[in-house]
Amino acid sequence: MEFTRRYLPMEWEERWRREKERRKRVIEEGGEGIEQDNRELRRIMAYNDSRMGLTSGRENKEGSEVRMSGASQDRTGEHMSDEAFGDEGHNIHTCCSKSYPKEVFAALKEFRDSSLLTDLTLTLENGNSFHVHSLILAAVSGFILERLKEKNVGVDRWSVHLGTRVDHVGLRAVVEFAYTGVVLSLNKDIMAQIKAAAQVLVVPRLVELCSKKERTKEGDSAKKEERTISIPEQMKITLQSIEQLWADRVGCDVTLNVDGTFFHVHRVILAASSDYFRGMFTCGMKESRQTCVELPFLLAPEFEALLGCSYSGIVRLGWESVFEITCTALQLQFQPALSICLNFMQQQIQADSCLDVASFAEAYGMSDLLEEANDFVLRNFREVSATAKFQDLPAEKLLDFICCDGLYVPSELAVFRAVISWIEADPEERLPQAGLLMTGVRFPLMTFREFREVRAINLRMECFGDKEVELYGSALKEFGFSLPKSQDYCRVRRPKDVVVLVGGDQLNPDMGRRIPSRELWFANSLRSGTGLVKEIEWRRLGEIPDKPKFRHGVAVMEGMLYVVGGCYFYAKDDMMKSAYRYDPVKDSWKRLADMHELRSNFSVVVLEERLYAIGGDKEINANIDSVETYNPDTDSWSCIMLF
CATH class of the missing domain: 2.120.10.80 (Kelch-type beta propeller)
Incomplete structure (x- = not known):
């Protein structure tokens, strides 16, 4: 029976009833009748695939057609398993924050200016003194490093007397260089004092900086082209030195017990990268006086990743770990690590991870990330609907996606197929929701060939087991009577x-x-x-x-x-x-x-x-x-x- 969009034949309901009876007899008899119907459906689908520019994905669909033939069919070949995605989901990415050295040293300088967590006093012959963090000075000064290694374990505050070998101007420049990577007042009037202090305290990078400045002042044109290490590079080098001191357990002043794993760390670094530890170590809490602090509510692998980020600005992330690490970063308020994790989710988002990202963002109220994830689903809906995670969507969430004007699909038939694949994942439970989900499919946007596929699949669904479900009637009425107007009925991306x-x-x-x-x-x-x-x-x-x-x-x-x-x-x-x-x-x-x-x-x-x-x-x-x-x-x- 043929029809056009100008009218809908009055006898279609009777014809559809007879077609359903025929289909049920075919199911009961089995054999060639079912295979013939399946071949016809595959032919229709292959044609529609070619029109949409699709060349793959038929294997799973053919398995679905067989399952819809009756309630006794098993559920083999329903969807790709986790293993079918290969190793993509297990790839580990080394993610870094280029701005982290600048951010952490800004926090460290703030601590020094406020005398927070400073443990070393540098004194001069004239009585002037500087309160600093021994770890930061040891990262640039070989002299302080040797003294730190010799320091008695358990002594919180200590001092070094520099005598007459270093003056106030030179020491101030060394301290400034350690915390900022630069000496702002490096001019010829005080150059000798700064260089002398750098030599006594064994700060080779500052000595070299002074030497280059001297050669430039002397007008040595051959040396003017020498490459000077930039300020960000200086801070990066200092941070790498601090990381090495941590690896060598030099100057560690607190031990953290995380689920039976002990981490030897520096209070000042944790406080500079985590608001949680800043409060713990600087606000008079009892932990600020303890040499060993227990953190029983954490897991060691996630905490170790965040700890490494505190010393390097680098986190190794994969989809297997990013959500747990992000949760721990939120809990401990590791802002730099949290930013890296959220950037990873946005930049590495894929068809098989976007729904997890959306669920995570919704659970933690991250509106920007949620918008990014939902937008990715809408832009890549056909690919997302082919993943195993898609089958776990709640019906109301799936309906939200397919009702959205911004859904991008090669044809409205792709929306219909996605709904069918979701239903087929658990037809016994999900068929009653099929009618509601089909209201999100815009049947008037389909061609007649595409709607033939809708008719064939609806026939199988309405004949599935002993379920009473009506789908084709409403779809046919919408397709036949809801004529698409060029601007009013469309998907707009x-x-x-x-x-x-x-x-x-x-x-x-x-x-x-x-x-x-x-x-x-x-x-x-x-x-x-x-x-x-x-x-x-x-x-x-x-x-x-x-x-x-x-x-x-x-x-x-x-x-x-x-x-x-x-x-x-x-x-x-x-x-x-x-x-x-x-x-x-x-x-x-x-x-x-x-x-x-x-x-x-x-x-x-x-x-x-x-x-x-x-x-x-x-x-x-x-x-x-x-x-x-x-x-x-x-x-x-x-x-x-x-x-």
Whole structure:
């Protein structure tokens, strides 16, 4: 019986009743009848797959078809097991916070300025003294390190008298360098005092810093090109020294008992990285006076990961451990480690982990992470619906997803298939909820071929065992009568990451009619209509604050859009070397330093927070083989030699 969307035949209910009776007889008889029905359904599904550009996934579906034939069928081959995902779920990633050295030393300097947890007093001949943390000084000073190793165990506070060998100016510079990685007042008037203190206290990096400064002052041009270690690198080196002292158990002043595992640590490092331990060790609690503190409510593996992060800013994470480590980081208020864990969840999210991330974020009230996870599900719904975790979704959560306008699927048939796979995971319990879930499937967006698959599968579901369920009637009425209106009935996807069209020229064989553009446009939404009909809604973003351009380079780095070089017309003198950066949050442009070379028709790539402009033309069809790199920290371009 054929029908069109102009009317629904009045006798369809009677025809459907007879079809269901025939299907039940086939189930009772078994044999060739069932196999013939299955072959027909596989043929329909294969056609729909080809239309949607799908080439795999049929094996599990065929197993599902057989299961729906009757209640006596077993549940073999229902879904991929955990093992079927291979080793992907067990991959371990080394995750780090590049800003951690700066953050931890800022906290340590705050402690020093407030005399919190300081244990070493450095005194001079004139009576001046500095209260510092012995661990921090020992990380840069070989002299203090040797004294720390010799210090009597159990002595909390101790002192070192430096006598006449070091003056106030020099010692202050050493302390400043230990806590900040820099000496702010390194000028020629006090250079000798600082260098003398650095030599006495055996601070080789500060001695070298003074020596380089002296050579520069002397005008030694050959030495001006010497590489000076940057402030972030200095702090990173000091932190690595502190980590080594921890590994060697030098200066550890407290032992933590975590579930029978003992960790020898430094109070000041824990307090600098954890608000929980800051309160414990600095607010007069009894633990601040104990040499051994018990933490019976923790597990050793998770705590060890956080402890390592306190000394390095690095956490080794995998999906098997990230949720437990994050919970412990929340409990102990390890903010740096918590940020690393949350970044891991956002950056490494996958089809088989996104639902766990969403559940975790919802349980702990992390709205931003929950939004990211739910958005990932909507963007990758077909892949997510093929995972084992999808089968554990509560019915109401599944309905929320499929009712969302932002659901992105190649066809509405993918939504229907996802609902069916969820029901088939436990048909005895879930068939009564099938009717409600089907209200989230937008049947009018399907083609007639796709709806034939709906009809065939609904027939199997309504004939499953002794369950009384009505699905096809409501679907047929919606498909036949709810005609999709071009703008009113669709799936609308508004992605967070969008395609941006920057400048360019209109293609035309007549060169005189080609018009270079300054405009930026972005893909605001993708509308999924009937069948495979898709429409992209483009919106104007703004204009480049430069001449119209084409054949330019475009790249995105740390959320900023970079537009570099290009041509503004078609003559050989129309090449450009200008560079601009667009901030989408502030909706503002910034003029950057020009490239050294005029370039058009070239590549721009991002590597390790640097832009690379590669090759291109310096004149029309005149290639160049040079490469330049842009450093956003210094707003400068540097040429790279090619061999």
